[in-house]
Amino acid sequence: MKALAGACAARAASDEKADFTLHIGPVEVEIAPRHKIKTTGYNGGFPGPVLRMTEGKPVTIDVYNDSNIPELAHWHGLWIPPEVDGSSEEGTPMVPAHGHARYQFVPRPSGTRWYHSHIYAGRDLNRATYTGQFGFLIIEGKDNPGRYYQEVLLALHGWDPYLGVMKGAGEGSLEVAYNRFTVNSHSLGMGEPIRVKEGQRLLLRVLNANASLFHRLALPGHQFRVVALDGNPVPAPRAVLVLEMGPAERIDAMVEMNHPGIWILGDTDEQTRKSGLGIVVEYAGRTGEAQWEQPPEETWDYTAFGRADTAAAPVPEPDGRVPLVFRNKWAGNRWVDHWTINGKEFPKTDPILVRTNRRYRLIFDNQSDDNHPVHLHRHSFELVKIAGKPTAGVIKDVVTVPARKQVEVQFLADNPGLSLFHCHMQLHMDFGFMALVHYEDHPA
Numbered sequence: 299m300k301a302l303a304g305a306c307a308a309r310a311a312s313d314e315k316a317d318f319t320l321h322i323g324p325v326e327v328e329i330a331p332r333h334k335i336k337t338t339g340y341n342g343g344f345p346g347p348v349l350r351m352t353e354g355k356p357v358t359i360d361v362y363n364d365s366n367i368p369e370l371a372h373w374h375g376l377w378i379p380p381e382v383d384g385s386s387e388e389g390t391p392m393v394p395a396h397g398h399a400r401y402q403f404v405p406r407p408s409g410t411r412w413y414h415s416h417i418y419a420g421r422d423l424n425r426a427t428y429t430g431q432f433g434f435l436i437i438e439g440k441d442n443p444g445r446y447y448q449e450v451l452l453a454l455h456g457w458d459p460y461l462g463v464m465k466g467a468g469e470g471s472l473e474v475a476y477n478r479f480t481v482n483s484h485s486l487g488m489g490e491p492i493r494v495k496e497g498q499r500l501l502l503r504v505l506n507a508n509a510s511l512f513h514r515l516a517l518p519g520h521q522f523r524v525v526a527l528d529g530n531p532v533p534a535p536r537a538v539l540v541l542e543m544g545p546a547e548r549i550d551a552m553v554e555m556n557h558p559g560i561w562i563l564g565d566t567d568e569q570t571r572k573s574g575l576g577i578v579v580e581y582a583g584r585t586g587e588a589q590w591e592q593p594p595e596e597t598w599d600y601t602a603f604g605r606a607d608t609a610a611a612p613v614p615e616p617d618g619r620v621p622l623v624f625r626n627k628w629a630g631n632r633w634v635d636h637w638t639i640n641g642k643e644f645p646k647t648d649p650i651l652v653r654t655n656r657r658y659r660l661i662f663d664n665q666s667d668d669n670h671p672v673h674l675h676r677h678s679f680e681l682v683k684i685a686g687k688p689t690a691g692v693i694k695d696v697v698t699v700p701a702r703k704q705v706e707v708q709f710l711a712d713n714p715g716l717s718l719f720h721c722h723m724q725l726h727m728d729f730g731f732m733a734l735v736h737y738e739d740h741p742a
């Protein structure tokens with residue numbers, strides 16, 4: 299089907315009604331008593347509405363931009379054309395201030411996806427992913443087996459951002475920090491709890507919609523059985539005590555409700571949890587204060603969910619290998635670092651050249667002291683090696699490359715057109731950490 303975007307409002311009015319409508323505009327949300335967040339959101343609040351689609355069934359989305367700046371909504375994790383992907387770097391037209399765009403595409407693949415603003419913010423922390431412009435986009439598989447669980451969607455976000463010199467970051471470099479946090483629309487204890495019954499099974503779909511921070515979550519007395527990463531079922535579902543996720547990552551986890559009480563599902567970092575990052579889980583018939591217990595130290599390891607037989611059945615050799623070296627460039631004391639890929643800052647970064655239907659190994663070499671959650675648009679990739687450890691079968695669209703480590707992923711170039719590759723930390727992507735995939739056999 300033909301991809302359309304940027305149609306004018308008059309034209310849309312004469313067309314069929316859209317399946318979904320988003321209004322971008324100013325919102326005011328009381329995340330805690332006497333603490334209102336004034337930001338830009340979708341349809342009057344945050345998170346935006348849950349967009350539920352069926353894999354393979356075409357959808358029409360109308361986006362009305364009632365804000366004063368040109369905006370873009372990016373449909374994160376979908377295999378759709380660049381004209382509708384929601385990235386100006388790929389050629390998607392901006393939604394003008396007080397303008398409108400209509401998007402039509404075929405949603406795939408199935409799983410936990412999301413949508414968010416995809417514009418430049420720079421040092422303006424009232425823009426892009428710092429705002430309330432984020433929401434779940436769930437693509438149901440064609441043969442969805444009936445639900446035997448209660449589904450709970452949790453989107454994590456940080457508020458009142460500021461630029462400051464952080465402990466542990468590059469010496470003297472500015473990073474973004476946050477004074478408040480929310481899970482969905484409220485700080486810990488301020489919204490409705492997750493109400494459960496003993497013996498019930500929950501499917502948690504967790505999204506880290508923070509513009510720059512990693513989060514580690516625990517629920518005292520319970521285990522998370524991780525069944526999907528970035529919405530894609532993992533070969534080896536496994537129970538863990540702590541979920542760790544970088545910006546833009548999603549985790550689907552089953553939780554058996556077998557430990558009655560009132561609990562805090564929250565960030566393992568005390569300061570972050572006390573600043574709001576958590577939600578109360580309340581068993582029927584239980585009352586009292588919500589309880590927290592610090593979980594034991596546990597290392598998050600993507601390869602734990604991968605295929606164990608990598609020696610016998612390794613990921614096939616690629617048609618091409620693309621080494622990508624990440625470095626920061628000191629810009630001065632109390633300045634924001636710049637970022638380079640193979641020595642160059644976007645838009646001067648070298649294109650990643652591919653040909654249709656060939657397989658490419660991206661070799662990420664992080665020569666910086668930060669962890670980077672890197673994202674490839676319009677494609678999914680398979681994890682091949684994490685810090686020297688081989689794996690296979692874990693399919694993602696964001697992967698965290700740990701500081702001073704290497705990560706290898708492989709993808710099939712089967713979706714021609716420009717595709718953006720970038721660090722999902724807003725400050726990093728805005729200060730150089732982006733590159734474009736070019737299909738040599740389909741010049742843009």
Ligand SMILES: [Cu+2]
Pocket residue numbers: 668669670671721722723726727731
């Ligand atoms: Cu980064």
